[in-house]
Amino acid sequence: MRFAPTAQQVELATAVRELLADACPPETVRAAWGSEGEKARVDLWRQLADLGLLGAVLPEADGGLGLTEVDLVPLMVEVGRAAVPLPVAETVAVLVPLLAGRPGDGDDLTGLVTGNLVGTAELAGSGVLPWAGCSDRALVRSGSELRLVDLTGVPLELVTTVDGSRAAARTPQLPGTLLSTDPADLERAWLRGALATAAQLVGLVHRQLDLAVAHAAARKQFGVPIGSQQAVKHMLADVLLDVRFALPVVQRAAVSLAAGAPEARAHVAAAKAMASRAADRAARTTIQAHGAIGYTVEYDLHLYVKRAWALADTWGSETHSRAVVADSLGLPPAVDPSVLPWEAAR
Amino acid sequence: MDLTWSPAEEAFRAEARGWLEANVPRGLPSGDTREGFTAHLEWERKLFADRWAVVSWPERYGGRDASLWEWLIFEEEYYRAGAPQRVTQNGIFLLAPTVFEFGTAEQQDEILPRMAAAEQLWGQGWSEPGAGSDLAAISSRADKVDGGWRINGQKTWTTRGAFCTHLFGLFRTDPEASRHAGLTYLLVPLDTPGVTVRGFGRLDGDEGFAEVFFDDVVVPDSAVLGGVGQGWSVAMATTGSERGLTLRSPGRFLAAAERLRRLAVERAGSLTASARDGVVEAHLRAEAYQLFTLAQVTDLVEGRTPGAESSLNKLYWSELDIALHETALELLGPEAELDGPWSRGHMFSLSGPIYAGTNEIQRSIVAERLLGLPRR
């Protein structure tokens, strides 16, 4: 038993954090809201490739770092903390592991890990494809089949999103080549995406909290920092409480997934449920702790809040995730409480 | 990240499980009543006789030299087997860590084996009528006399004080010194002349509380734990045990969440969507608390001390306990008003955010020490 990241995992996460502090400051996220951000995105993707992050899950023999889901968690936390306006999680945690070792998909794989291609993924079948506008490939689901779509030349109907950096498009049925009809592949891809999303949410909460704490310490009203007021302290303490208890659940999900344990499905759902809730509450609370400045688009907080909102409801909403956990607990279905006692069927 | 137990740890678990399954008493009355307390003492003595009372202590005091990991395993098995909350907890979990850290060799040899054997039953004498959250405001005093100290004043809210034999408490020994500096930690046998103990009912009606009056009570110099005037730092050194994992190990909440799950399955006919979600919530939070604790124990084992982090534990377990019991009452519907383990558990859960430092105080600690927000 040793439930803590290894020195190596901490080191790698620190490297990613430092890189992103430079390469993906709030200005970069903000720029990605408009078309002028395209170049910044391309540069950032290249830097992530140079760091070896994009192909990190490939075996070392194939030029990767041989990372598992467990190693990816701290990295995805950093990607979330910086609100990287690119499908890092989709490429690194979902597409690359799926394509790795599949004969015939080598070009796409190489393109993704070298940073020449950007890959996104959407498996819920919502009809909205996040990051479509900045991606070259998309992993999609058709029934229970996994398909890879080459987005070049496909006319995309970009849609306006709350998080303006998402570059999402409405996608009816996309064509694409068949990758797998094995439901186990589909489930693993889904769980990897959900886990990476949960980890990003943890990072996003920390970023929102850091902004709120710094603001609460600096802003004075009634002659004292607002952060010395107990009401403000307590609401921010709750944000920390939520996220500090969500992280170990995310880490456990990674351990189960990497081990191929049958509990992985329930553990990932638990992780996503906890992280989504923490993120929703953090968004609400940190806006409140800022006052009106938190309700502007000129201040940075909204960049992180809006990403958190987007991620909280994708790759399994909180409600969906909790229902999966309920199922794993063997709970019977809920009864209709609106009927009077003698009307209950039984 | 390694979430597996070693073969030795698994063997320890199997041994604990086997013993507990064979020995855990069924249907014990509450340990916070006079009759119940006696029955609990029998259970405590049985635990001690087979060296399960204080597994992490050295063998010479009745323990097994178990590691922190094994202690966690024992706690999991203890609550899994349906064993009762320990009536000795304020001694073995709150005072003992302080005695191990600050006690003289004589104090350790005198107190620890008797505490483990449930011969000495210790109550915590910190709060006073005028000093609750503001503990440093205590006014009960101890004045120096030849060879010892003479105590006058009053303590209150002393858990199971009416059934205890001894009290550990904070007393003002230097009224001239600043609030925190003038305090001393004293160990007082409750049969000392001048001590009066009055038990009284808690919310659940049991005589779980007591007030303790001191009227010229004289204790020897050897009653001082950790040095004259050092009371505050001695007391604070172990509040971490009270808030954090020793007083409320995750095993207890995992077991409660599992009982709740079984209740929901049995009561499928009244399982509304909100109750169903409440069961999920209890399960998620109990597991999160367990995982948080595993990370914390990893830190402890590797020499990183949790410090103010124990305030996070306290907030989390206390609020999880209330939510869990509220869901149970919802499932019980009209039967929720019957006196029973769930209604009692619910009432007791409401005290969680009060004792061991209120949750308001803990949130301020989290904000100031973990987030670094400014003090007033």
Ligand SMILES: Cc1cc2nc3c(=O)[nH]c(=O)nc-3n(C[C@H](O)[C@H](O)[C@H](O)COP(=O)(O)OP(=O)(O)OC[C@H]3O[C@@H](n4cnc5c(N)ncnc54)[C@H](O)[C@@H]3O)c2cc1C
């Ligand atoms: C079941 C139970 C068992 C107990 N057992 C023991 C025991 O064995 N030994 C012992 O010594 N004590 C014991 N206590 C007492 C416990 O330590 C105190 O109740 C606790 O410290 C709070 O003090 P108080 O009750 O005087 O409340 P107060 O301090 O008067 O607080 C009342 C309310 O005001 C709030 N408040 C107070 N100060 C602040 C502040 N600065 N900021 C924000 N809010 C504030 C509190 O959070 C609380 O909500 C027990 C209590 C309970 C409920």
